[in-house]
Amino acid sequence: MDLLDWDTLRPWLLRMAVLAVLLFWVVGAYNRLMRLRQALAQAWGQIDEQLTRRAAALEPLLAQLQEPMASEATTLAALAAALDKQQAAARAARARPASAVALQAWVVAEGELASPLARLSALVEQHAELAQSESIRPLRTALAEVTPNLAYARQTYTAAADTYNTAIEEFPTRLLMPVFRFRAAARV
Incomplete structure (x- = not known):
């Protein structure tokens, strides 16, 4: 009797080959999805960098405008609160950049930040001495540079x-x- 009975061995080899192909496919598909998820995290990193740059310009700008724009304290307070909310939402999105819930909260916080930010810009433009101030102009320029970078x-x-x-x-x-x-x- 032949030790290797090809008639019984052939179906077993076929099953093993199908399982091996399936296993390689699963591993390959999983690795591809993980690379794409990593690309999401890297793309969020670009957003996060722009948010950090915006906060680095906006926080000192708010501090410098507290005294000369004391009559607009509610606008400045609304902007500071919206910035805090946006930064908290950005931290949550940083932890899970693929999370729909975290990103939706960040988008909402960005929307809430847009109005007080536009109002502050308009108020500074109304005060020419503030708009041309040597301490405020570089911060406004940095803030203006962040906007298109953030959009990109x-x-x-x-x-x-x-x-x-x-x-x-x-x-x-x-x-x-x-x-x-x-x-x-x-x-x-």
């Missing part, structure tokens, strides 16, 4: 989120979503 960073994040979301929705990769707890990323 948001576009980069949204593109990374779209790529990630497309990848997790493609068949058969979407079969891995419940197994590895992949969730769609929010767009900003």
Whole structure:
């Protein structure tokens, strides 16, 4: 009798080959999704850098405007409160850059910051001596430079989120979503 009975060995080898292909596919798909998730974190890092630069310009600007704009204390207080809320939301998003809940809270906080920030800009423009002040002008310039950079960073994040979301929705990769707890990323 032949030790290797090819008729019984062939189905076993076929099953092992199918399992090996399936295992390699799962590992490859998982690694691809993890690379895309890492790209999301890097894209958020660009946003976070711009938020840090904006806060670094905005906080001293608020401090310098406290005295000369004492009559606008409510506007300055509203801006400071909105900035604090936005920074807290950004910290939560930094911890989980793919979390739809954290990013939605950050988007809302950004929206709440926009109005008092625009109001402050208009008020400073109304006071020519403040607008041209040597201590305030560089801060306003830094703040103005952050706005387009932040918009670009948001576009980069949204593109990374779209790529990630497309990848997790493609068949058969979407079969891995419940197994590895992949969730769609929010767009900003």
